[in-house]
Amino acid sequence: MFTPEQRDRTRAQLLAHAEADDSITGLAYTGSLATGTGDRWSDTDIVLGVRGETGVADAVNRWTAWIHDEFGTRHHWDLRTVGAGLIRVFLLPGWVELDLTFAPESEFGARGPAWRTLFGTPHTQPPFPPPDRDTVIGFAWHHALHARICLERGRSWQAAHWINALRDQLITLACLRLDLPTAYSKGAHLLPDEVTAPLESTLVRSLTDPELRRALTATITATTMELDRSDPQLAARLGPMLTELT
Template identity: 50%
Template sequence: MFSVGERDSIRERLLGLAEGDPAVVGAALTGSHAVDGGDRWSDIDLVFGVDGPLDSTMHRWTELLYRDFAAVHHWDLPSGSAVYRVFLLPDMLEVDIGFAPAAEFGPHGPSWRTVFGSPAAAEEDPPPARRSLVGLGWHHALHAWICIQRRRWWQAEQWISALRGQVLALACVRLGHPASYAKGAHLLPPEVTAPLHAALVCALNEAELTRALSAATDALIGELALADPALADRLAVILSDLRVAAPTPDKRGV
């Protein structure tokens, strides 16, 4: 595992290289280091403002990460006109570098600290649409139930886990916490998270998966009831068949 000193040294080297790159007209720290300095486990999150085509600059920086920092793998996460290239370095250090057109180099939330360059005016990313979160919630519940009927235990477990995530996201939106990737889940009060303990799948068999799905569906309805009781009532009727415990454990399960 990387040390704090190694991580900080690599971050400073990358920022120095960025300042010497004519195509990089701005750089910023993002993530936890931009807010509270991060902790022992924080990775490196940077954003570069790029003058000219992103592709050529990304290609040069990718070669640099592999050649000078021994990158093991990378993948891309597009975000609007920007691309976040995510690298894995030795000792499990993750380096996320966002490449944004110079005109769009600027913060989209509080996790931003400019190192050099002139960022555009801040633009807050909107929270996830509540309607979509609700829709994904009932979608995941329905598909988990279907997978149980088809005896596809692993796929059912995946959908139940995804349903739990939607309940957490809905609660985060309601209470004003970050909703993506469960970033605000640790801020939720126990009365919100406690019902989800029962939605953890402990074994891959029909009885256990149905029990966990029932608990996750109850948690979804309970969360909806706090913001839209009428919708919660309508969905509770539709989803009632998903919340009936299976009669007998399937001994063939894992």
């Protein structure tokens, strides 16, 4: 895998290329690179401000071609973001990950605390919205129901999928309640033991029917406990129904 020196050289090349590109009006670091909390394994998150409201597509194409030629990119793919911007994710040799956001000049600005401007003028932006709590709860009971249905149908792999997905929603719900980062379980390591300790028993250890039913019961139990902390009235309505699935 990459060394910190290899990753830092890549960052320096990206900064120099941005400073020389007249269509780029600003560059900022986000993620751990912006907050100084990164470590030897951290990837690179960069936001580019692009001149003109219609210049993003051209900048994406030009920068993609340059990054492929300059670094020998192995693969890239896109994530949609808020507004008119685009996040293009690059895999470089040595497992260097580069997350490059192209934003119109008017949308160049912090949407969260992890932001450090290297050049350009940031504009005030609305923050990224947190996940909708009712949607997370809805996914939770949906996943629990479908896990049980898959068990009755004898579909062990699909049942394991839904059990694991239910645990993900439980972690998101707990992070929401405690005002911790929710995306990609980034706040999971900050959860208190009262939340995480019961989660160990939710892990699926084999695809046998008894084991899957045990894991589903453990996951539903932990979910019901979190629901009771987050919304006791809703937990009173959903708890008995969730118990029927165990």
